């Protein structure tokens with residue numbers, strides 16, 4: 001993929017304020033995006049005199065674009081309009097690819113990630129951490145099914161994956177340039193960002209936070225979306241599902257050898273009155289099911305391999321408007 005080479009360098013001295021890039025993915029956030037950007041701008045101005053806000057419009061069908069335009073000049077906004085809805089993970093990648101700052105902050109555009117935490121994040125960075133990630137401290141307001149599903153997902157990942165994906169960590173985070181450059185080197189199309197952040201490593205610290213209410217509209221991630229995301233994560237970071245079926249296959253083979261021995265002995269000792277049609281039918285149905293299920297799991301992995309070999313770009317940019325030029329010089 002052709003993304004412009006970045007001019008920033010890794011900042012070694014952390015005593016002076018860094019150049020900050022703030023990446024905000026936005027999908028149908030028209031109702032509140034303008035006031036959000038104004039608030040974000042005010043917060044960033046207190047932290048550094050060089051910052052940019054990159055808004056990635058992920059193919060919104062509402063007036064997000066117009067609303068961003070109303071505040072973009074005042075708020076040092078760089079506007080990236082994707083050619084369609086590519087999903088949050090791709091939108092974040094687009095923002096990260098274009099961010100020039102020594103420090104990059106990822107933030108949802110719906111007020112759920114508290115702006116008040118940005119100074120604390122920056123202080124942790126100053127004290128030497130390369131990545132500061134927000135961890136949801138309280139999931140009580142979420143439905144039981146969602147909490148249960150999330151728990152199951154993390155259990156599975158913890159059991160097998162070579163990397164440790166921190167529980168309840170989201171995309172709300174601050175990253176040093178080192179981390180951003182490392183992320184940009186990862187070529188995969190399947191951007192399970194939570195896994196990738198953990199994979200690159202670096203000195204990281206968790207910052208607990210309680211997500212605020214969504215400013216307006218509703219979450220784009222319903223249960224089905226979350227299920228898809230979990231599957232993307234599992235297939236990208238563990239091969240446990242494949243191995244489970246090898247184990248079950250081995251057990252079934254051993255059991256069938258024992259059963260064959262038993263049938264032989266039974267025939268030799270008691271003769272053969274040909275019973276067992278029920279055993280046959282049940283066995284046949286059970287094992288056909290097991291086989292189809294395991295082929296399905298193989299297919300999931302194979303499908304992902306196919307996605308990767310196609311090497312399509314992660315996102316396409318239809319519009320790139322840099323309103324923030326004056327406050328954020330290109331000479332970084």
Ligand code: UDP
Nearest residue numbers: 025026027058087088091108109219220221
């Ligand atoms: N988002 C996006 N593309 C999508 C869905 C969501 O860029 O296809 C953005 C959305 O505008 C928001 C962030 O990702 O800034 C989080 O989305 P949302 O609030 O819907 O999800 P949740 O907060 O429930 O994780």
Ligand code: MG
Nearest residue numbers: 108110112214
């Ligand atoms: Mg949200």
